[in-house]
Amino acid sequence: MTGIQLNTILSHLKTYAPLYLAEQTWDNVGLLVEPNNDNPVIENILFTNDLTEPVLDEAIERHAQLIVSYHPAIFSPLKRLTQNNWKERIILKCIKHGITVYSPHTSWDAVDNGINHWLISAFGIGKNLY
Numbered sequence: 001m002t003g004i005q006l007n008t009i010l011s012h013l014k015t016y017a018p019l020y021l022a023e024q025t026w027d028n029v030g031l032l033v034e035p036n037n038d039n040p041v042i043e044n045i046l047f048t049n050d051l052t053e054p055v056l057d058e059a060i061e062r063h064a065q066l067i068v069s070y071h072p073a074i075f076s077p078l079k080r081l082t083q084n085n086w087k088e089r090i091i092l093k094c095i096k097h098g099i100t101v102y103s104p105h106t107s108w109d110a111v112d113n114g115i116n117h118w119l120i121s122a123f124g125i126g127k128n129l130y
Helices: 006-016 053-061 086-096 105-110 115-121
Strands: 030-033 045-048 066-069 100-103
Touching: 006 066, 006 100, 030 086, 045 053, 053 066, 053 086, 086 100, 105 115
Parallel strands: 045 066, 066 100
Antiparallel strands: 030 100
16 A cells, blocks of 8 residues: 555645644644554545535545545534535435545635745735735
8 A cells, every 4th residue: 555644644735834834713634533543654635625425436536535625614613414415415424435635725825935925916016015
């Protein structure tokens, strides 16, 4: 089996954009769904802006063991995990399929040369715009 251990990938993600850069008062960043394996080997990663049911189905089809979702799949506290709500179904399905979910959200916004710098570059404006 080839691939990289989950802890190594998480370490690289946190090195690129430390979680302390995220909006601490309201954002939910970092490891959101943890696999049942202690430190699995990751061979396939799916990156997405938003983790929706069709995106999760694609991740399963492509045998992804890790989903990096820019926006957090869990934002507000969950009171239950049922099949009645699409967000809850996503979490349950990730657990069932052993898929890890990580969200960098505002840590990627705040990091130098991150999402905000990339977006402003579309206007040809220097990166020193505040």
